Amino acid sequence: MRKNALAGWLLLAPSLALLGGLVLFPVLYNAWLSLFDKHAFLPVQAFVGLKHYVYFAHDEEFWNSFEHGVVYAGATLVLQLAVGIPAALLLNEGFRGRNLLRGVVLFPYVIPTIVAVILWKWLLNDSYGLVNHWLMASHLAALPVAWLGKDHIMTSLVVTSVWQFFPFVVVTYLARLQTIPPELYEAATVDGAGAWSRFRHVTLPQTASVLFVIVLLRSIWMFTKFDTVWLMAGDGGVSRYIRTLPVYAYARSFTYLQAGMGAALAVIMFVLLLAATAAYFRLFQREEALS
């Protein structure tokens, strides 16, 4: 290792310039901007202090979006775990075609969001979609269900998102499963533990820390998800039944052209995430340290 500060800094300079100029500066500028009334395109701005924050505290649309975000992130998180963990346990067993299946399971995660959304809109199409056809053929529904109408659009969004993102849980959980020493299972079997008991007393404690990370990352990513939510319903029609904070921030900035208000929403999202992350660490850190 050479002590050559100049060379080190020079090599890092392009990275630091990009991160400083295009991430850190915008973050700070965003906080500053949230104190202004600013048009998104025209160079008009007026200092208004905390006015936007006060406004949002009483803004029904804000609370609606917040609620949608919590429902969306919560439901998709639970379902991603419910599908992803059993899938990872399965892919950790030995059977023919396992490697192929490991690859196939990643497809939904690799295809672009636009494809996932148009594909599910086709499957859920009320007149010609396969889902309604199957529901009616098996007499589970008498009439076609309007999956993309206001009553079911949130369900459709959740299904699409779970399909798209559960592979992340599979791969991350599977990577950890593969490192559990087989002796632990052998010992448990010798002690007469059944399958459930082995999962409860060996697998779960061994994977607690990776679950901690999966839950953290996936909650943050679902709460800040923009493209899937936006593509599902755009900015008109039924979009208000699934509008989450990222979509609301986008609409404020680029539809209503109120950049200051959009910036304030971004700050609020950031503070909410920071608070939730801190609370999460406080609640679960002890268990995490044990594993």
Added chain:
Amino acid sequence: MRRRALIYGSAVALLMIGAFPLFWMVSTSLKPSGEIFATPPRMIPARPTLENFERLFADTRFLTYFRNSATVSLTTVALTLAVSSLGAYGLTRFSFPGRDTIAALILTTYMFAPVMIIIPFYILVKQLGLVNTHLALVLSYTTFCLPFSLWLLRAFFRSIPLDLEEAALVDGAGRGRAVWYVVLPLALPGLIATAIFTFILAYNDFLFALVLISSEELKTLPVGVNDLFNATIVDWGMIMAAGVMITAPAVVFFAAVQRYLVQGWGAGGVKG
């Protein structure tokens, strides 16, 4: 016996969940319009046809979007690899005060979701005169891939023994040649994992492309195809053909290098 049945039953279920929607997309894209709306729906097209693809190429700007996406994604991959290799080499081969602090700071920038800074980002790009250029997209994707790529490559570079590099230097190779012929080949799995993550992020992005690009000729696939979808009564056969065309490069790229991916996953995960 019951255990085997359970395993194979679950495997089939998982296969259906993962692959059936994609199978249905391919099947629909190959059907003539009469069959697309047939009841009951046919799983396999009775008279497969490429007419949906022909319409897609002839009547829309799909090929332009496709070319734009390819240009932007591949440029992003090249730039990210160059910038993050230099940075990771600096972080692992030179010691200087504040080095570890910098590395930690770089990781914290990973916390900011694009949607949280898109407004100031747009204003900044506008002031630089880069609105409606591919360069703006490449720079934004590169920046958002950097924290992850720097950390991944740092881990790979650190695992390459310094002795190998020094042996090359002793043999009379310059620093540049030593890096090119000794370090980079050994870091290849890391470089490939970085390339895949970067490609997927850039190829998939909707938000930056939506905000930063306004002219038709410069649009990338996600925004272009969403416009197609919203434009008129949906031509499902053609839209599914577009879906197949968009998915193919991502899946091929991914399948070719999948084995490198798991290593990258362990080292830092992927965002999304």
